Amino acid sequence: MTDHPLDLAGIGIGPFNLSLAAQLDAVANIDALFFDRAPAFDWHPGMMLPEAALQTSFLKDLVTAVNPTSPWSFLAYLVAQKRFYEFLNAEFGAVPRQEFAQYLAWVAARLPSLRFGTAIHEVRFEAGGFRLRGDGGLVRARNIALGVGLQPNLPAFAGKLDPRDHVHSAQAASFLDRTAGRRVAVIGGGQSGAEIVLTLLNRGRGAPASLDWISRRPNFQPIDATPFTNELFTPGYVERFHALPEARRGAIVAHQKLAGDGISPSTLQAIYRRLYALRHLAEPDATRAPVAARLMPHRAVLDVDRAGGSYRLLMRNGFDGRTEAAQADLVILATGYRFALPPCLGPLRDRLALDATGRPQIGPDFAASWDGPVQNRVFVLNGGLISHGIAEPQLSLMAWRSAVIVNAVAGRTVFEAEAPPSPVSWASAESGQVSHTGAERREAAGARAPYAMV
Numbered sequence: 001m002t003d004h005p006l007d008l009a010g011i012g013i014g015p016f017n018l019s020l021a022a023q024l025d026a027v028a029n030i031d032a033l034f035f036d037r038a039p040a041f042d043w044h045p046g047m048m049l050p051e052a053a054l055q056t057s058f059l060k061d062l063v064t065a066v067n068p069t070s071p072w073s074f075l076a077y078l079v080a081q082k083r084f085y086e087f088l089n090a091e092f093g094a095v096p097r098q099e100f101a102q103y104l105a106w107v108a109a110r111l112p113s114l115r116f117g118t119a120i121h122e123v124r125f126e127a128g129g130f131r132l133r134g135d136g137g138l139v140r141a142r143n144i145a146l147g148v149g150l151q152p153n154l155p156a157f158a159g160k161l162d163p164r165d166h167v168h169s170a171q172a173a174s175f176l177d178r179t180a181g182r183r184v185a186v187i188g189g190g191q192s193g194a195e196i197v198l199t200l201l202n203r204g205r206g207a208p209a210s211l212d213w214i215s216r217r218p219n220f221q222p223i224d225a226t227p228f229t230n231e232l233f234t235p236g237y238v239e240r241f242h243a244l245p246e247a248r249r250g251a252i253v254a255h256q257k258l259a260g261d262g263i264s265p266s267t268l269q270a271i272y273r274r275l276y277a278l279r280h281l282a283e284p285d286a287t288r289a290p291v292a293a294r295l296m297p298h299r300a301v302l303d304v305d306r307a308g309g310s311y312r313l314l315m316r317n318g319f320d321g322r323t324e325a326a327q328a329d330l331v332i333l334a335t336g337y338r339f340a341l342p343p344c345l346g347p348l349r350d351r352l353a354l355d356a357t358g359r360p361q362i363g364p365d366f367a368a369s370w371d372g373p374v375q376n377r378v379f380v381l382n383g384g385l386i387s388h389g390i391a392e393p394q395l396s397l398m399a400w401r402s403a404v405i406v407n408a409v410a411g412r413t414v415f416e417a418e419a420p421p422s423p424v425s426w427a428s429a430e431s432g433q434v435s436h437t438g439a440e441r442r443e444a445a446g447a448r449a450p451y452a453m454v
Contacts, residue, residue: 004031049196053092054395125376201275339358
């Protein structure tokens with residue numbers, strides 16, 4: 001595919017590697033190409049539901065945070081599409097996800113460094129560089145950027161469900177037409193689960209006969225998007241977080257769950273209002289009973305068995321400690337995502353240092369620790385939840401992260417990526433406080449075990 005070594009080869013073209021490609025487009029003398037097996041860019045098509053909206057400001061786009069004059073900003077997209085004024089006049093409280101997906105696709109269709117329809121099958125390190133074997137031939141590169149995204153996280157009981165009867169939220173949009181008149185269980189109390197529930201409640205005659213929304217969380221909880229919580233999504237916080245011991249970072253991330261994985265208040269309000277209308281305002285319809293909806297927080301699904309052509313979900317109720325069951329014909333698993341190294345990195349897997357969760361140990365410049373030459377780096381995007389914090393899987397800091405990686409590849413300051421001062425003093429040294437007692441030292445070194453909410 002190329003007859004000379006690239007400075008950087010990107011594997012996968014999701015929003016994060018797309019951001020890196022967009023930032024590199026402004027830099028001369030860095031030769032980079034990005035590869036993806038898909039024929040074209042398509043961002044989460046399975047979750048393009050009517051009620052879906054971003055939980056992030058549109059200013060946190062591919063480039064603006066460090067390169068606001070880039071032609072690949074969201075504002076540049078609005079101008080190019082001749083919808084700048086209409087967008088302003090619409091006064092969106094949150095940008096529709098479909099709009100942001102169109103923006104990403106618009107950029108992806110125009111960047112010359114992207115190669116769609118080109119899968120990378122194997123990556124090896126040979127003769128002082130990376131050798132990528134893919135569709136169309138071989139590519140050599142000094143550095144690689146891994147941006148393949150996360151994999152659906154499926155609970156153990158999913159193996160007992162017929163593939164025709166369940167789906168992960170990543171493919172929900174194409175599954176919902178099958179739910180009309182059926183008993184449906186949505187498992188997962190985050191934003192994806194909430195959007196699916198709202199869509200099902202709004203389907204009118206195409207709605208399920210019954211809908212159970214099941215979550216391990218103690219309630220259906222809103223995302224915390226208040227100002228000081230949003231400080232967690234800043235370069236300054238990420239730099240200080242990265243300097244902490246791994247065990248402490250893991251415990252902190254667990255306690256920050258609702259900073260990045262809660263439900264938008266507008267979505268919660270829409271669900272509650274829809275339930276009110278169904279319970280109290282719906283016009284009688286002799287041909288169809290309104291959907292019977294049950295909201296079931298604080299339930300952990302323990303097991304599933306088949307009962308008379310449907311499924312019985314066995315649950316532990318964390319509120320009263322009892323065991324209970326729910327019946328469903330179809331199950332939608334809004335159970336999140338997990339990090340996994342792609343198969344093409346198999347030849348390098350044993351050369352990468354991994355943390356306690358199986359993720360690569362990632363340095364401040366987002367390069368993975370490995371036993372190869374320091375000048376040849378494996379940059380990992382969206383693999384640093386434990387190393388870089390709650391912002392890592394989010395869109396919030398992708399432009400800044402891309403700038404950090406560009407600077408590392410270039411070996412110079414191409415973009416100003418230094419963290420600005422924060423109004424919050426996170427580390428003891430910032431406020432002049434030092435722990436002296438043994439108890440304080442033990443507390444600083446210790447960490448509670450992470451917990452999970454779905």
